[in-house]
Amino acid sequence: MSGIISTGLSGLLASQSSLSTISHNIANVNTEGYSRQRVELSASLPQFTGGGYVGQGVDVATVTRSYDQFISNQLSSSTSAFGESNTLSTLASQVDNITSNEATGLSTGLKSFFSAANGVANDPTSLSARQVMLTEASSLSQQFNRLSSQFDSIRNQVNGQMQSTVDDINSLAKNIAELNGKIAVVATNSLYSQPPNDLLDQRDALINKLAEKISVTAIPQQNGSIDLVIGKGQSLVSGTSTAKLSLVGSANDPSHKDVLLDGHNIGKDINGGELSGAIKFRDQILDPAQQQLGLVAAGFTVQFNALHTTGFDLNGNAGTNMFSLGASALNVPVIANPSNVGSITATYDPLTSGQLAPSDYNLSYDGSNFSLKRLSDNTVTTFAGPPPTTIAGPGFSISTGATVAANDSFLIRPTFNAAQTMTTLITDPTKIAAAGTTGGAGSPITGDNTVALGLANLENKPILSGGRSTFNSAYGQLVSQVGALTSSAKVSSSAQEALLNQAKQSRESLAGVNLDEEAANMLKYQQSYQAAAKVVSIASSLFDTLIGAINR
The missing domain is CATH 2.60.40 (Immunoglobulin-like)
Incomplete structure (x- = not known):
């Protein structure tokens, strides 16, 4: 009878383990990164008798999780690609909105200033026309300053975002290393010799979160741990050890943050994830936009001053610089x-x-x-x-x-900070040098507008970009370049989001918990448990009958 009882008990235990695993699946249906688990059963070794082999019941071989390395890698790479493109698109849109908006852009300010210069050329002795020109000159300088200030604000935002991302990467790497240690203990201990499924899920979920921040490559080790490398093979996690990322301002420009890994600059090696998206935005969009804005400011200031200083003001004095780029009108930082x-x-x-x-x-x-x-x-x-x-x-x-x-x-740095430092020097409308000739100090030729006409004509003169661009068209290049890059980033972000959703769906199809399926399995193992219990009950009844027969 003991054989029947032990066989029935093995069925009870197997069904109980299956029901416990199903309950675990249902409880974690909404747990991020959880993989559906399943109890793997195997028939116990049979016992040989004269009449053949008699089965001894069932054993719980192991509890497996639904996992596929290819799908996991695909999800990780798609997560990194979307993190990069989405960050780039979001940040690029800010610069695009600033530069292309008529209220915040530069085109309107340039047109208004040159319109005022035309007003002085039409009536060089009019103090009101001259005052309008000075007002527009001051407004134009301030508009350059505001645009540069907005770029600086975005730069500070990016630096803050990069610091937060670096902190997250270091924290996630530390947690993954800790899980590596726990998993390695289980994998190398003969007392366990079974996969720690929940720990593996936790580690995979952390790796996927890390992939949002930076692209990583996972290298499985024999002891169950995983090494992670970034960039061009730089080690981030090795067993239970981690390297540390940090942000440091460059020696020449503290606002330009270099990414260091244990003291070594790896900024140019980083790819994928939010950190790469922020770096690409800074290097490919923000810095070029600020340089192009500075090009317009420097070119405008230098050319306007060069012509203005050849003229004479309303008092017959030689013209002076109207604009300045910092401490001096001509000094380059x-x-x-x-x-x-x-x-x-x-x-x-x-x-x-x-x-x-x-x-x-x-x-x-x-x-x-x-x-x-x-x-x-x-x-x-x-x-x-x-x-x-x-x-x-x-x-x-x-x-x-x-x-x-x-x-x-x-x-x-001839252009980088030019827009930030641009100021208007002249505040007295009589100091505008509109005339090309004079009879000496205090004796101007009041009707002479030669220089004023030249100043007004600078608007349509192709001066920048080797004589191919006017001031307005040079700014237009900035707007179009930022707009094109922003549009490309948005398209890439949408495409990467679709690929990420596909990867998530593939993982969900493989490893996600289906409540209907779990409910059906629960009924199946409930019936199996009840049947095994019936076997034990019958075996007990037969045993009682046998004992009773012997006692008679």
């Missing part, structure tokens, strides 16, 4: 490497300002020659040394000091 020995100065060149490019430059000296690298495309131009010497840059001139030594380097 230069940032020296902290280890430099010598120094340089750079100034805008009105004769070549049309060659200005929306880019920073790096000037370095190797002891024999100077190298001027345009950082937007890494084009290098070489100039013979030694210092002191004058170097003719594209739109600006560089004067190197006599103490410049080998390995000295300088960051030259």
